[in-house]
Amino acid sequence: LSEKQTKSGPLICIGYYLSDCSFERIHFQKSVNFNETVFMGLADFTEAQFKKAIFIGAKFTEEAVFYKTQFTEEADFHGAQFTEEADFHGAQFSKDALFYDVHFSDKANFNEAHFT
Numbered sequence: 001l002s003e004k005q006t007k008s009g010p011l012i013c014i015g016y017y018l019s020d021c022s023f024e025r026i027h028f029q030k031s032v033n034f035n036e037t038v039f040m041g042l043a044d045f046t047e048a049q050f051k052k053a054i055f056i057g058a059k060f061t062e063e064a065v066f067y068k069t070q071f072t073e074e075a076d077f078h079g080a081q082f083t084e085e086a087d088f089h090g091a092q093f094s095k096d097a098l099f100y101d102v103h104f105s106d107k108a109n110f111n112e113a114h115f116t
Contacts, residue, residue, distance in 0.1 A: 010030040010031040011030065011031075011033065012033045013032075013033065013034050013037050014033060014034075014035045014037070015035070015036045016034070016037045016038070017037075017038045018037060018040065018041075018043070019040050019041045020041030020042045020062075021039065021042070021043060021044070022044040022046075023044065024045070024046045024047060025046065025047045026048050026049075027048070027049040028048065028049065028050050030051060031051055031053070031073075032050055032051075032052070032053050033054045034053075034054065034058050035054055035056045035058070036056070036057045036058065037055075037058050037059075038061065039061065039062070039064065040061050041061070041062050042062050042063055042065070043060055043063070043064045043065065045064075045065060045069050046065050046066075046067045046069070047067065047068045047069065047070075048066075048069050048070070049069070049070045050069070050071045050072065050073070050075065051072055052074050053071055053074070053075045053076070054076045055076065055077045055080050056077070056078045056079055056080070057078070057079045057080065058077070058080045058081075059080070060080070060081065060082045060083060060084070060086065061083045061084070062083070062084050063084045063085050063087065064082055064084070064086045064087065065087045066086075066087060066091050067088075067089050067090060067091070068089070068090040068091065069088070069091045069092070070091070070092045070094070071091070071092065071093045071094060071095070072094045073094070073095050074095050074096045074098070075095075075096070075097045076096070077097075077098060077099050077102050078099075078100045078101060079100070079101045079102065080099075080102050080103075081102075082102070082103065082104045082105060082106065082108065083105050083106065084106050085106045085107045085108075085109065086104055086106070086107070086108045086109065087109045088108070088109060088110045088113050089109050089111045090111070090112045091110070091113045091114070092114045092116075093114065093115045094116055097115055
């Protein structure tokens with residue numbers, strides 16, 4: 001998927017099944033759509049930079065790491081499910097951060113997260 005994010009259009013991964021994946025420190029230039037995607041292993045977005053990020057109905061079966069991740073436009077996690085820990089420590093949300101109907105089965109860490 002890292003090749004796709006360098007292309008001119010948005011990254012669209014609707015309904016994908018992804019095993020352990022790291023998007024650590026990736027700067028997404030366009031919107032990203034992970035609607036209904038199932039992350040079947042570690043999902044690491046540490047220090048990634050998003051413009052518009054859509055995770056509607058996404059399922060995270062292992063730890064989801066958004067440590068110090070920056071969301072400069074809308075971040076939509078409506079209906080997402082987190083089975084293991086969801087780590088948003090130090091994340092920055094510059095616009096709408098939508099967490100309607102999100103299910104956290106384990107810890108959800110929003111320590112030092114910023115919502116502006």
